[in-house]
Amino acid sequence: xxxxxxxxxxxxxxxxxxxxxxxxxxxxxxxxxxxxxxxxxxxxxxxxxxxxxxxxxxxxxxxxxxxxxxxxxxxxxxxxxxxxxxxxxxxxxxxxxxxxxxxxxxxxxxxxxxxxxxxxxxxxxxxxxxxxxxxxxxxxxxxxxxxxxxxxxxxxxxxxxxxxxx
Amino acid sequence: xxxxxxxxxxxxxxxxxxxxxxxxxxxxxxxxxxxxxxxxxxxxxxxxxxxxxxxxxxxxxxxxxxxxxxxxxxxxxxxxxxxxxxxxxxxxxxxxxxxxxxxxxxxxxxxxxxxxxxxxxxxxxxxxxxxxxxxxxxxxxxxxxxxxxxxxxxxxxxxxxxxxxx
DNA sequence: GTTACACTCACGGGGCGTAAAGGTGA
DNA sequence: CTCACCTTTACGCCCCGTGAGTGTAA
Numbered sequence: 231x232x233x234x235x236x237x238x239x240x241x242x243x244x245x246x247x248x249x250x251x252x253x254x255x256x257x258x259x260x261x262x263x264x265x266x267x268x269x270x271x272x273x274x275x276x277x278x279x280x281x282x283x284x285x286x287x288x289x290x291x292x293x294x295x296x297x298x299x300x301x302x303x304x305x306x307x308x309x310x311x312x313x314x315x316x317x318x319x320x321x322x323x324x325x326x327x328x329x330x331x332x333x334x335x336x337x338x339x340x341x342x343x344x345x346x347x348x349x350x351x352x353x354x355x356x357x358x359x360x361x362x363x364x365x366x367x368x369x370x371x372x373x374x375x376x377x378x379x380x381x382x383x384x385x386x387x388x389x390x391x392x393x394x395x396x
Numbered sequence: 397x398x399x400x401x402x403x404x405x406x407x408x409x410x411x412x413x414x415x416x417x418x419x420x421x422x423x424x425x426x427x428x429x430x431x432x433x434x435x436x437x438x439x440x441x442x443x444x445x446x447x448x449x450x451x452x453x454x455x456x457x458x459x460x461x462x463x464x465x466x467x468x469x470x471x472x473x474x475x476x477x478x479x480x481x482x483x484x485x486x487x488x489x490x491x492x493x494x495x496x497x498x499x500x501x502x503x504x505x506x507x508x509x510x511x512x513x514x515x516x517x518x519x520x521x522x523x524x525x526x527x528x529x530x531x532x533x534x535x536x537x538x539x540x541x542x543x544x545x546x547x548x549x550x551x552x553x554x555x556x557x558x559x560x561x562x
Numbered sequence: 563g564t565t566a567c568a569c570t571c572a573c574g575g576g577g578c579g580t581a582a583a584g585g586t587g588a
Numbered sequence: 589c590t591c592a593c594c595t596t597t598a599c600g601c602c603c604c605g606t607g608a609g610t611g612t613a614a
Contacts, residue, residue, distance in 0.1 A: 237585090252567070268604075268605060268606095281614095282613090284613080285568075286567080305526065305530075306473065337555070340548050342550070347514050350541050354538065357530055358534060360472065360530055364523055365527065366525055368520060368524060369517055374516050382506050382510070388502050403610075419593065428579080430578065434577070447587090449585070449594075451586070451594055541564070
């Protein structure tokens with residue numbers, strides 16, 4: 231973990247420099263403080279910077295990461311292990327961006343980009359696997375609904391006819 | 397798993413009348429016997445019929461239900477609670493079908509069908525919620541890939557042009 | 563002195579695994 | 589009788605957190 235951390239907290243009044251304490255983060259994102267520490271412990275969140283006294287100071291970037299975890303977990307039903315994979319892929323891409331040097335020649339840049347594409351492709355494959363299964367299920371439900379509806383229409387026509395033809 | 401049940405159950409009788417014992421079901425579906433009993437305990441599976449000695453006898457219908465559980469769980473990442481909801485919706489629909497009487501008048505039939513539609517709609521809503529989230533995520537990933545690719549194309553042109561125009 | 567945070571220890575539920583001790587059936 | 593297969597009871601484990609208690613920082 232090369233954790234090239236955020237600006238070191240200058241002593242004195244550092245808290246409001248675009249950084250947030252754990253309580254603020256917890257409230258904003260909708261998780262408990264305990265959960266934030268838990269994620270950190272499990273390696274899902276990089277250790278944030280700290281104040282002199284030891285209080286955690288989260289950057290906006292950190293907060294986005296927490297939100298991403300919540301999204302992957304709540305909405306998509308990923309396990310923390312899967313989420314960690316996803317985040318690590320994100321990290322790789324971030325790392326690639328940090329390594330980027332404008333003075334590189336085009337081939338080096340292309341190679342870097344190709345690596346980023348490969349990582350993103352991997353993420354997408356994971357997502358699409360679940361996506362396909364869900365779409366199939368949705369289609370089946372839709373079919374059923376349509377069959378029910380057409381049946382209802384038939385019956386309504388029969389109703390209006392007031393008399394059935396045997 | 398030590399997989400003790402590897403001795404070929406090649407004495408493959410269809411256990412009398414299209415019913416199957418727990419071990420056969422477990423092997424066919426790819427879950428353990430423990431899991432089957434657990435699902436039953438938790439109300440995900442209706443108690444199957446039994447032999448005189450107490451052995452469970454699963455019908456084809458029961459087996460389909462287990463397969464459905466596996467699908468919802470593995471592929472879609474539903475929790476057992478969500479799966480139970482889904483299955484209960486299925487049960488309601490099954491019940492509606494069993495209650496169906498051809499001698500009903502059209503209005504009664506329509507009402508029954510409307511109830512089935514409502515239940516199916518509920519299931520679909522559950523699915524689509526997850527679906528939307530996944531599609532959004534997929535879209536974001538796709539965008540990124542496209543941006544990377546177009547960047548690569550730019551660089552390749554630059555390469556060929558041999559000279560840059562700042 | 564009252565928050566807000568730190569850290570540690572533990573406990574809890576979901577989803578099973580697995581072992582124990584014994585009954586069933588071809 | 590044997591031997592695979594089944595029964596229930598019950599404790600264990602990993603995952604994903606929640607609380608409680610105690611101590612320190614603001």
